[in-house]
Amino acid sequence: GENVEQHPSTLSVQEGDSAVIKCTYSDSASNYFPWYKQELGKRPQLIIDIRSNVGEKKDQRIAVTLNKTAKHFSLHITETQPEDSAVYFCAASKAAGNKLTFGGGTRVLVKP
């Protein structure tokens, strides 16, 4: 089955700096790659996703890149703010209706 690895497990950045989280996946048939943000005590919520026919997607201060050949994708957060502090999860999914496999999560701390 699919295996998703996520690095780093923790990331501390100064406010205003950029943060990058990287994930690799094992199943070349995976074609949907969402990122979820989980604030303390809250449920995970989707912040951005990318499909395998696209190499990059951007939404304001966050962007995701996908390298299908290398089977890795990354989340980039620019101009980090304290409210970006949370746990971030990457995930991969193979086809419509199939299960969603998550990485181990990255705890991001933005220091003011």
Added chain:
Amino acid sequence: DVKVTQSSRYLVKRTGEKVFLECVQDMDHENMFWYRQDPGLGLRLIYFSYDVKMKEKGDIPEGYSVSREKKERFSLILESASTNQTSMYLCASRQHVLNTEAFFGQGTRLTVV
């Protein structure tokens, strides 16, 4: 707004008890999932269901079973709770037709003593 609601926020059960965790969604989603969240291990899939009465094992199904008698409701059952099942349990749902966003419940923090 999609709503995925889990029946309890916190539960404390004794070792050996049979435990039921309930999840209800109101968006007519075909797919429903149960994940377990532990520090450093991310979200691990226990079971998922793609239709009423249909289920598939996830990555860590041992010690768990599920029930989906109605489309909107997906139950996770711990047949005989053990201390290593102390964890945060998250239910999620999403559409079947396209690869789309999964919506999560608020989570149930289960402690087995």
